[in-house]
Amino acid sequence: MTPGVPAAARYTAARYLALADEGVLGPDDRVELLEGVIVAMSPQHPPHASAVYRTHEALRTVIGNRALVRMQLPFVAGPLSVPEPDVAVVLGRPSDYDTVHPDAAILVVEVADTSLLSDRLTKAAIYAAAGVVEYWIVNLRDELVEVFGDPNRQSGRYVRSGRVRRGDQLRIPTVADAVVAVDVLFPERGRDV
Numbered sequence: 001m002t003p004g005v006p007a008a009a010r011y012t013a014a015r016y017l018a019l020a021d022e023g024v025l026g027p028d029d030r031v032e033l034l035e036g037v038i039v040a041m042s043p044q045h046p047p048h049a050s051a052v053y054r055t056h057e058a059l060r061t062v063i064g065n066r067a068l069v070r071m072q073l074p075f076v077a078g079p080l081s082v083p084e085p086d087v088a089v090v091l092g093r094p095s096d097y098d099t100v101h102p103d104a105a106i107l108v109v110e111v112a113d114t115s116l117l118s119d120r121l122t123k124a125a126i127y128a129a130a131g132v133v134e135y136w137i138v139n140l141r142d143e144l145v146e147v148f149g150d151p152n153r154q155s156g157r158y159v160r161s162g163r164v165r166r167g168d169q170l171r172i173p174t175v176a177d178a179v180v181a182v183d184v185l186f187p188e189r190g191r192d193v
Contacts, residue, residue, distance in 0.1 A: 010036025013082045017074075017101075034122055036080040042114055050187045051111040051138050052086045058185060059089060059107075062178040067091055067106065076103040077130035083123060086111045086138075089172065106133045106174050113140040124148055129156040134173045138185050145170060145182055 011019075016033040019025045030041040044052070052071065060069040070088045077083055082101070089107040096102075108127050112119045119137050127135045128151040135158065137146040144165045148158035164170055164182055172178035 010080055011038060012036070013076050013079055016082055032074075032084045033080070033082040034126065041084070045113075047140055047187045048111050048113055051140060051185060054187075055087050055109050055111065055138055055185050058180045059087060059109075059172065059178075062180055063089065063172060063175055066175050066178070068094065068097075070102070074101040075105060075108070075130075076101050077126050077132075081126045081130070083126060085109065085123075089175075104131065107136065107172055108132045108134075109136045109138060111138045111140065116141060120146070124158060125156040127151070128158050129153055136170070140186070143186055145185065149173070 011033055013033060016038065025031065030043075031038050032041055033039070056069060056071040063069055068090050070090060072084050072086060073088070074082050074084055075088050075090075085105075085108045087107075087109040088102070088105045090097075090102040090105045092102070105127075110119045110123060116137070116139060124135060124137075128148070131151050131153050133149070133151070135148040135151075137148075139146055144163050146161065146163055147170065148161045150159035151157075152159055166183050166186070168182050170180045170182060172180065
């Protein structure tokens, strides 16, 4: 629960999604629902946008048509949370999501610079409680990927965590032979970050 916000003042995922249908929230509103609170999303500076695109393309390339790789689209992570992860890998076909947003994922990725603390604490708990098989934080500050796995839905925590650095590789859970080099997720070195 979010401290300081009474339960009655929280939005449910259904009510939040209805705000878009009613025209209260539009496509240009950069917000997401986290634990019943509508939260503004930070503006993206070029290194963040580049890392989001790079991650999406790297995953799409190695996964092919074995799963869907979605970029910055809603994910129903529970009755009070509808984040828009930078990248999410979900099972199914595009038509499976013509009328509903996905509520299960094998991998969710957030690219973090200014949002690092929120991504580690709030979003990690939300994704673990939703049963997301693995969660990566592409940490632009330290140029590494924080990997969380084995979600415990009851506690909202991941049992396993680790850090993977440039020069290493990451395996996509449940997708055989899908491996991504960490280096391709980050903007090129030597450029302003």
